[in-house]
Amino acid sequence: MSPVIEEHARARLITDGPLTRPVPVELRYDAAEDPRTVHITLPGGTDWAFGRDLLERGLRTPIERGAVRVWPCGRTQLIVELHSTDGIEVFQFEIRTLIRFLARTRAQAPATPSDGTPEKRPSRTTTTPTAAAPATARPERGAQAARG
Secondary structure, eight states, X not given: OOOOEEEEEEEEEEOSSSOOEEEEEXXXXXXXXXXXXXXXXXXXXXXXXXXXXXXXXXXXXXXXETTEEEEEETTTEEEEEEEETTEEXXXXXXXXXXXXXXXXXXXXXXXXXXXXXXXXXXXXXXXXXXXXXXXXXXXXXXXXXXXX
């Protein structure tokens, strides 16, 4: 049984206003659950699960899969855009944080056969926020329309 890799990180929530704000996120990987999947848990308990390869490829080039878009922003930043029925959330991550996390997941991952298994489709789950967990801020309506 392999241990779960969890890394607390900070991302910047991007809105259409002049300021961004840092938010705590949790990066999680459990090879026993699914060796191809990583999770990003946002404040308020929203968990996004998608293929680890999506983040890896997004470090080098823009990529989109389902409700998730990932692209590099300069040499030190990565943008992750998440689409849901609640709107669009855009986060900016330090690339080095994601590289470190992905390196840890590769070291933990079992050898995966190249058997043509389909790539992991993004999924989103939301848990009921507790009183201690702040709700995730959403970009304002103008930001959604501009990206939409």
